[in-house]
Each structure stands twice: as structure tokens, then as C-alpha cells.
Amino acid sequence: MSQEWDLETDLVIVGAGGCGLMAAYAAAKRGIETILLEKDTRSGCNTELASGSIPASGTRFQQAAGIDGTPEQMADDILRKNHGQANRAIVLELCRRSRDIIDLLVDEVGLPMTLNTDSSRYGFSFLRLHNPPGRSGAPLVAALHEALKRFPNVTFADRTPGAGLITDEVGKVIGVLAGADGTERIGAKKVILACDGFGANREMLRRFIPEMADVTCIGAGGNTGDGIRWGMALGASVKHMTGYQGHGFVCPGYGTRLLPEMPMLGAIIVNRNAERFTREDLGYSELAGIVLAQPEGRAVEIFDQRIYDILAPNAHFRETIEAGALRSASTIEDLAVLFHLDPVALRQTFDAYQRDAQARQDRFGRETFGAPLTPPFYGATITGALAHTQGGLSVDIHARVLRPDGSVIRNLYAGGGTAAGISGDGPDGYLSGNGLLSALGLGLIAGEHAAASILGN
Numbered sequence: 001m002s003q004e005w006d007l008e009t010d011l012v013i014v015g016a017g018g019c020g021l022m023a024a025y026a027a028a029k030r031g032i033e034t035i036l037l038e039k040d041t042r043s044g045c046n047t048e049l050a051s052g053s054i055p056a057s058g059t060r061f062q063q064a065a066g067i068d069g070t071p072e073q074m075a076d077d078i079l080r081k082n083h084g085q086a087n088r089a090i091v092l093e094l095c096r097r098s099r100d101i102i103d104l105l106v107d108e109v110g111l112p113m114t115l116n117t118d119s120s121r122y123g124f125s126f127l128r129l130h131n132p133p134g135r136s137g138a139p140l141v142a143a144l145h146e147a148l149k150r151f152p153n154v155t156f157a158d159r160t161p162g163a164g165l166i167t168d169e170v171g172k173v174i175g176v177l178a179g180a181d182g183t184e185r186i187g188a189k190k191v192i193l194a195c196d197g198f199g200a201n202r203e204m205l206r207r208f209i210p211e212m213a214d215v216t217c218i219g220a221g222g223n224t225g226d227g228i229r230w231g232m233a234l235g236a237s238v239k240h241m242t243g244y245q246g247h248g249f250v251c252p253g254y255g256t257r258l259l260p261e262m263p264m265l266g267a268i269i270v271n272r273n274a275e276r277f278t279r280e281d282l283g284y285s286e287l288a289g290i291v292l293a294q295p296e297g298r299a300v301e302i303f304d305q306r307i308y309d310i311l312a313p314n315a316h317f318r319e320t321i322e323a324g325a326l327r328s329a330s331t332i333e334d335l336a337v338l339f340h341l342d343p344v345a346l347r348q349t350f351d352a353y354q355r356d357a358q359a360r361q362d363r364f365g366r367e368t369f370g371a372p373l374t375p376p377f378y379g380a381t382i383t384g385a386l387a388h389t390q391g392g393l394s395v396d397i398h399a400r401v402l403r404p405d406g407s408v409i410r411n412l413y414a415g416g417g418t419a420a421g422i423s424g425d426g427p428d429g430y431l432s433g434n435g436l437l438s439a440l441g442l443g444l445i446a447g448e449h450a451a452a453s454i455l456g457n
């Protein structure tokens with residue numbers, strides 16, 4: 001069938017978040033003519049909203065800090081957390097490429113990065129989170145956009161959504177539909193779907209993750225599952241569609257959040273009855289549902305000046321402070337009053353926890369205690385929310401989209417939230433950093449593989 005194109009290019013990438021930008025960079029530096037379609041940068045992407053924590057092993061920063069840890073150990077941590085549900089070969093490949101990601105961002109993109117040595121995370125056997133300035137994803141996205149400007153072979157089309165895939169008579173992908181009315185036809189040798197998951201699509205949430213369909217989603221509004229639906233319509237298989245990252249520390253009414261580091265540094269969480277109800281050092285993803293199950297679906301996280309000072313440079317924590325979500329008091333009883341909790345009950349809970357922490361024998365099985373909390377104290381009301389979805393199109397080790405029989409849909413790649421993630425099913429398989437590892441890692445792999453195929457290598 002002959003095709004009439006409005007435009008033709010080598011590579012079209014749909015979605016300009018971490019995955020799409022990284023894929024574009026990898027392809028552009030190999031001389032590939034690339035069009036990067038973005039629905040709307042004004043509504044932001046999850047990579048921008050993230051803390052920008054990128055997990056890696058064997059980096060220069062870890063070597064300088066004397067931290068050992070191999071890609072295989074990192075992969076074991078990820079697989080232990082997801083109960084062995086994720087594809088082992090892909091997890092291992094992403095862990096092996098993790099140092100390349102950090103090197104590329106620092107040396108080629110010019111992004112200053114630091115290793116977070118403040119605290120570990122639940123499920124980590126060694127410290128591994130590398131962050132852009134302010135521990136925010138926004139500088140990462142800005143730096144990648146800036147780096148792409150060096151390549152005349154990249155066209156960035158903002159406010160130009162992808163609207164579907166175009167295939168030939170044998171089902172091979174040969175282009176995309178684009179533009180506000182979806183009528184523009186762009187012919188391409190390869191297409192990479194990098195439009196994240198379906199955190200902002202209530203209908204898909206009701207189908208795949210009903211328990212999160214009606215709770216707050218703190219992720220970007222543009223992530224409506226487009227790429228996943230287009231892939232499914234072509235017969236692609238999907239995996240781990242019930243998988244998601246929850247967030248247990250969202251401050252309701254303030255549009256902001258507390259940080260996963262806090263419990264690791266010593267914070268505790270109590271419900272409206274002023275009682276602890278969980279080990280606070282669990283993954284923040286599974287804590288979302290645990291907090292939501294409490295009376296009124298809310299809790300109060302309590303920390304102190306030491307924790308406040310350690311985390312003050314963090315951009316997201318500063319937002320929380322500036323939003324007015326914190327209350328402080330010099331005694332536990334006064335703090336209780338500020339949150340309408342029973343002061344006597346909170347004092348009992350607090351003293352019991354301090355005794356447990358000192359004895360390293362917590363009644364909820366907590367293993368990380370940080371230092372004892374001392375005045376002045378801080379607190380914030382928290383609830384559980386959905387951060388982003390982790391299920392998506394099945395891909396192979398080169399990020400090529402697969403059918404249920406394992407065959408490749410020709411010319412089609414997926415990464416980041418559009419591809420099946422590495423967190424398995426449900427919320428508790430998510431290990432801190434899994435989101436950006438998949439986004440940047442599969443973006444890099446897809447960009448490289450698509451470029452090599454186009455160049456005939």
C-alpha cells in the first residue's frame with residue numbers, strides 16, 4: 001500500500017520525559033534524524049516531578065565514598081523486592097547499564113550529580129541513589145533538553161501529541177499519527193513509545209488497579225496510557241498491569257509530600273488514635289495502602305529538627321515547608337494538640353517507640369531506627385496516593401515490543417512507564433529508583449538499538 005506522508009524521518013519518539021529524552025539523545029548522537037513528539041511540556045512529566053533519584057552501581061561517586069556493590073547485587077535487590085516477578089534478563093541489563101547512565105548524564109549532558117549518603121532505603125544492600133541538584137527531577141529534564149539542542153538532526157515538537165501508530169499490511173510499524181486532531185502522518189523507520197503509564201487515566205485504573213482508581217494521583221496529568229493502548233491494539237502483550245508505585249507520605253491539601261528518607265532517619269507515623277500501626281521503614285510504595293487503611297485514610301508523621309536540617313536542601317522538602325504543611329512544637333503533648341490527637345496517648349506511643357528503638361526490638365518489626373527524636377518536634381498530616389503505574393507493554397532486552405508468542409512487533413520500541421516495569425504486580429514490588437532506572441535505561445537501550453538498526457549495524 002502506498003503511503004502519503006506529511007513528514008518522513010528516521011525515528012519518531014512519542015513522549016519527552018526521561019525515557020523519550022534519553023532515547024532521543026542516544027539516537028541523535030549517532031546521527032539519526034529524530035522527531036520527538038510531546039503532548040504538552042506545560043503539564044510536566046513524571047521525570048520532572050520525581051526526586052530524580054537514579055539508582056546505579058559502580059559509579060565514580062560510589063567508588064569515592066568507598067561503597068561496593070555490583071550490578072548483580074543491585075539486580076538481586078530488585079528481584080527480591082518484586083518476589084522474582086520481573087524479567088531477570090532485563091533487570092540485569094538495566095543494572096549493568098546504570099553506570100553508563102550516570103556517566104552520560106555527568107560527562108555528556110553536563111548534569112552535576114551527587115550520591116545520596118544521608119540514608120539507605122528499604123530493600124537496598126548498598127547505597128545507590130544519585131541525584132541532580134536539589135534532589136529533583138526538574139534539572140535532569142532541563143539538562144537533557146539543553147543537550148538535545150546541540151543536535152540539528154533532532155526536532156522537538158511540543159504540544160504535538162502522538163495519536164496512534166501506522167502499520168503496513170503485514171503489521172509492521174511504519175509511522176505515527178500526530179497533532180491535536182491526530183491527522184498528521186509522520187513516516188518513520190522506527191518508533192519509540194515513551195509516553196509513560198496510565199496514572200492519569202481513571203478508566204484504565206479501574207480496569208487494572210481498582211484500589212487506586214479513586215485516590216489522589218500525584219503524577220503528571222498527561223500520562224493517559226496512550227502508548228500502552230496503541231501497543232495492545234496492535235496485539236502486543238502486556239505485563240504487570242496491576243503494578244504501581246504508591247506514595248505513603250503525601251500531604252493532603254498542600255499538593256506536596258514528605259520524603260522517604262524521613263523514617264530511615266528516625267521519623268514515626270501515628271494514626272488518628274495516636275497509635276503507631278506499621279513499621280515506618282517499609283517501602284513508601286506499599287505504605288500508601290497501609291496509611292489509606294487507617295481511620296479517615298490519614299496519619300501524622302512526626303520527626304525532629306535533626307531530620308529537618310538534614311533534608312532542608314531538598315527541593316521537594318522545601319516546597320513542603322513553604323506550602324505550610326508542617327507544624328512544630330517543643331513537646332510531644334503540644335504537637336499532639338496541633339494535630340487534634342490525644343496528648344496522653346501520643347506520649348505513651350512516643351515513649352514506647354523510644355524504648356523499642358533503644359532495644360532494637362520494635363513491636364512492628366522496624367529495623368531502621370535512625371537517632372532518637374528530640375525537641376523541637378515537627379509533624380505533618382499524610383495520606384496515601386498513587387505516584388505512577390508500573391505495568392505496560394512487554395519488551396525484550398533491546399526494548400522491542402513483543403507479542404504474546406514472544407515475536408517482535410517490527411520497528412516498535414517502548415520504555416519507561418509505557419513498558420512493563422521491573423516491579424512486578426501490585427504496589428509492594430517497587431524498589432526505590434525502579435521508575436527512573438526503567439525510564440532512562442530502556443530509553444538509552446531503545447535509542448541505541450533503533451539507531452543501530454537504522455544504520456544497518
Ligand SMILES: Cc1cc2nc3c(=O)[nH]c(=O)nc-3n(C[C@H](O)[C@H](O)[C@H](O)COP(=O)(O)OP(=O)(O)OC[C@H]3O[C@@H](n4cnc5c(N)ncnc54)[C@H](O)[C@@H]3O)c2cc1C
Nearest residue numbers: 015017018019039046047050053162222416417433435436
Ligand atoms: C512524585 C513522583 C516522584 C518520583 N520519584 C522518583 C525517583 O526519585 N526515582 C525514580 O526512579 N522514580 C521516581 N518516580 C517515578 C518516575 O518519575 C517515573 O517512573 C519516570 O519518570 C517515568 O519516565 P517516563 O519517561 O516513562 O515518563 P514521563 O517522565 O512521565 O514522560 C512521559 C511524557 O510523555 C508525554 N506523553 C504522554 N502521552 C503522550 C502522547 N500521546 N503524545 C506525546 N507525548 C505524550 C507526557 O506528557 C510526558 O511528558 C517518581 C514518580 C512520581 C510521580
